[in-house]
Each structure stands twice: as structure tokens, then as C-alpha cells.
Amino acid sequence: MSAAQSSAPPNGHAIIAQGLTRKFGDVVAVNHVSFEVGRGEVFGFLGPNGSGKTTVIKMLTGLLPPTAGTAWVDGVNVVGDPETVRTRIGYMSQKFGLYEDLTVRENLRFYGQVYGLQGGELTRKMEETIERNLLGPYVDRLAGRLSGGWKQRLALGCALLHDPKILYLDEPTAGIDPVARRKLWDLLFDLSGHGITFFVTTHYMDEAERCSHLAYIYFGSIIADGTPETLRRLPEVSPAGTRRYEVATANVTSALRKARTLPFLRSATIFGRSIHALVDEKVPAEEFGAELRRIGVEVEEVRPLLPDLEDVFVELTYRRAEAEGVPA
């Protein structure tokens, strides 16, 4: 074991990644990824498909040894002691990993036993999970007969049965209905209040907005790391000397065409029934509204606007792609 792996700086963080690198042959799937996740955080790990998200998760669960760099999960080194890491973490994938020909109770019992729970402790944990996830009416139903939302609750119950310190959720809400999605996130925040750390990958921007900490990975490298608020205020995303406005108007299409003739307007896009515009900093909201009305736009309201996360990631991706000469 190299010095890098054993010299531990477990500074109380739930996850510490230091220069994590993984090569598959000549392909660098993950390139010097470093970040820290505090305890009780809901950490959103975002990035396009194929950007290296899954590889990072595999390294952080001790499944895949890194080519270089190292990581600590709950203070345990993933390279030196992957087995202990596995007892401290839970994992729920998009596929849920449930046995559809087993009942709710049998699924819970199996995952409890796998993590070494037995006897009275196992029974107590199972009852607790059934109660907390409101699975009571379904305990003897086959998992395959549950709807998507209930499957997900069960999967979450299975993943949390052994009281993991960190729970990895790999696109947990792909393909389930909006109500179940909302409920899941409410549950996650409730649990994070009890000190569980969540590591969540998602493609949904509204979910990203709810995370307390975000990192964005692109082509194997982290290109953004911070709270949603800091990311929105990144200078690359809001260039110096500009500000953003949201313009509510009745006819967005003609309004956009007309607005683009204004000399101080840098860029504009349609968002539903409004237009998001990037304009010169010296133009205040009232003046922007007046100018629009002058050229015939029926303005209902002009509000200052922070970029949303989709703007942030699209902007960062384009910039990185430009810098590296790769297609975005």
C-alpha cells in the first residue's frame, strides 16, 4: 500500500476524494477528481451520460480500485479497506435491486441479513423501516406487484436498514411519477437531518436545485463544485458587465424577435411564457422594460434573474468543450 493511501486526512467529512483517477486501457475515464462532502449534506453529482459518474461511484463504494489518487468514505480508506467501506454505505440504483418474486418483508430481511443483522435486532430494524416508509399494508405483497413509487420506497428501506452513514442514489427518480419524486426528496431531507449523507446522481435540474452541494463532472473532470447559489453566481456563467432579466410577455416568439434588435442585449432565450435575457449591466430593469415597450413588445413584467442551474451547466459545458476542442 502506498503512502498516499494510508496517510489519512479524515477531517470529519463524509467523503473525501483526492485526485481520483481511473484509466481503462488508454482511456482516462476519471481524471484527478477531488471533492469533499460534509456530513448530512445532500450532494448532487451531475454530468452527462458517459462523463464518468458511474466510475466515480464504483471507486467510492470500493468496487473499483482507482488507478491513481485515493478516497475516504466515513473516514475509511476505499483502497486500503474496501470491505469496511461496504458496511458503512448503502446503495440504491435506478433498477432498485429488488427481488420481484419475494415479498416486501422477505426483501427487507434478505438485505438486513446480508449486512449481518440477525435475531431481535433484525426484526426491530425491519419493523422500523416498514413503519417509516409506510410499507405496512404491503408487507406480504410481492415486490414485483408494487407500483414504481412503492418499489422505490422499499428499495430505499432496504438500502437504509443497516444504518449506513452514506447513501449512494444512482438516478433514483428516473422513471417514477412527480408525486413519488417529491415524496422521495422530502424523505431524503428528513433523513439528512439525522446525519445521513446522500450522494445523488440525477439529470433533473429541479432535483439539483434542492441539493445542498453540487459537483458537475464533464469528460472525467470536475468543472464545477459548490452550492447551487455559488454556482449561479460563477463569473463564467454571468460575465462581468452583464445582468440577467426575466421578461414576462404575452407573445414570446415575436417579443424575442423584436428584443434581439436592441443593441445592449447580449443573448436571449424563451423559457415557457417568458424570455430570459442577458443585457449590459448599465441597463436597469425599468429602462429595459421601457425600451421593449418602445419597439412594440407588450411587457407584463421585468424581473432581475439569477441564472438557473441548467444555464450554468450548459454554459460551463460549452466553455469547456471550446477550450478542449471537443464537441459539447
Place this chain on the structure above:
Amino acid sequence: MSNPFRGFYAVFAKEFLHMRRDSTAMVFALIMPLVQMTILGAAIDTNVRQVKTVVYDASGVMERAGSTEGSEQSRAFVDRFRNSDTFRVYKYVHSDQDLNAEMVSGRARVGLKIPFDFERRLLRGETAQVLVLVDGSDSSVAGQAVNVSGAIGLDESLQRMLPPNTQVPVEIRPKVMFNPDSRSPNFFLPGLMAVLLLFVTTMLTAFAIVREKERGTLEQLLITPVKPLGLMMGKLLPYFSTGLTEMTVILLFMRFIFQVPIHGDVVLLVLLAMTYIFVNLALGLLISSRANSQVEAMQLAMGIMLPSIFLSGYIFPRDTMPLIFRGVSYLVPATYMLEISRGVILRGAGLLELWRNATVLLGMGAAILMLAAYRFKRIVV
């Protein structure tokens, strides 16, 4: 420091639940072998009997124009063929063309032609020739027909040459041991037991893991603290009980439906066969480490099973194989099980004669299991 079988009990208990839920598949796994057994036991008779034979008896035709009855001497000779169990005369023809046509069409396997001068030559003390046409497309039928017709000719000759009331100088008295009536089921079914166990038990474990791959639960399992050996043993042992049930059913069927006598100790047979079941289950696990779908697993299993059937000595005796194939046959687990089952059931062999076979199987099983566990460790990458 850590338990290499971690997670064994959880997987073990869960596997029984799967078996209970999928009871139709389990019943099917038990019934299928019985169907195959019935087919092989009842339909297949390797003893060559009642071979369809056509006769063209031209003896005496010249003397008695128009007669189709042959001569006295030739009729007596043809009767010797008719009275043997080997030949069944189903037709008489009256020309070489017709005789030939019966053979070419495949309606007759054997054609017997008695020439027109058969009786005349016999009475004059000359050599009378008889033509026996044999269809060589089935080698065992051909061989038996040639041998038996040769023996009939020889016997006929001896009786004509020896003075009455004299003793034959040498007499062969064959005694067929272990299977005195040469019943085919006695020979086939103990071997079939090995083949059926191979088919069913290998697929049980192969499917048990491949199903988890297909449903995405294996991915979940690998992130838990379950160790590869715990997973392997947890999957293997529940199906061990299925394999034993299977074996019991086969044995009962063989003994009581097909009346195959078991000359040795049944308990010993089951104990020794456990090593074979173990090898097959381990083989299924190895297959599942490679295959990603049930179809793929099926193909891989077939690739192993078919050579096993041919090389184990189940159909073709290993003694007649070219050296290289005989060498390969030592790597086939079914070879050892055939020795065990035929040994105990037919020859009444005991532990002293068979412990080597069981030891080899045990070693093979352990090696395959370790290899499968090793491959599962690497699957995640």
C-alpha cells in the same frame, strides 16, 4: 481476518424462497428427466433382434420349373435363420432384381440368396454357397448379421461333417455377468442417470445467478459486504438438495418402473453421486460468471454437455476411442460418474473400487468453485 463466506446464510435462505415461488420450474426440472428416461428406457434396445430379412430361394428352380418353394435342403437352411432371434424373414422374392430392390429401398437390412444349385451341391458333397447381403449403414446391425449368419453356416457345416453321436472338440460356454439377459435398460439407465443429473443440476445454478444479472440485483449484491465464496455457496447448497431429490426420483424410477436391479449399496451410490452433483453445480456457477443472459448460459452449457455425453463413455465405449479423446475423457466429470453408477448398480462395486472416482470429482468441484469465485471478484471491473 474477514470471513470469506460472508453473506452465505442470507443468500442461502433467499434461494429457497425463490425455489418455492417458482415451484413450476422446480417440478419441471424433476419431471423432464423422467420423460427422457421413459423414452430411452422403453424405446431403445441396443440388442440387435428381429432384423428384417428378405429371402430369394432359387434352389431347385432349374429342376422344377415354376416352383417357388425352394428345395428341401434350402427350406431347412432358411428355417435356421427364421428360428434365430436375430433375423425376421418378412418376404420371399423370386428374382435378383427384387432382392436388390428390397435392399436398396431399405425395406430389408439383410438379403439371403440361396443359389439354384444349393441342394445339388450339398448332396454331391461339394461346397454350397449362400449369399448374405448386409446393409452396412447401421454398423451394429451389420456386425451382428454377419456374425450370426456366419455362425449358422458354421454350425450347419459341422453337423454335416461330424459323424452322428460325436462330441464337438471345443465348446464355448459364454456367461454374461451382471446383466445376464443383456437387457438394454440395465445398461443404459445407470449411464443416463449421470447425463440427466448433468443437464438439470448445471442449469439450476447457472440460471440462479444469471437471473440476478438480468434483473440488476447482482449489481446491488456486489456493493454489499457479501463475499464471492459466500455468494457461490449460498447459491450452490440449496440446489444441492434439488439435485439429491432428482437423483432419488431417477433411482426409484429406474428400480421400480424399469426393473433395473441394483447390485451394490444404494446409500453408497448416493453418497458418491453427491460429489458429482457438487461438480455440476459448481460448473453452473462458472458458466454464470461468463454468461449475461439465460440464452447465453444455455448455449455455454450445451457446449459442455454434448462433449460430455460423447466422451464419457455413455454411448461409445471409451476403450475404442483414439488416444487423444481418451485423454480428454479424463477431464469430463461424467466419465467418473458413469464408473460410479455402472459400478454400483451393475457390478455391485464398493467404496474400495470407486473411492478414486469420487475423490477426483471432489477435487474438480473445489477447483471449479474457486475459479468461479475468482471470476466473480473481477466481474465488477
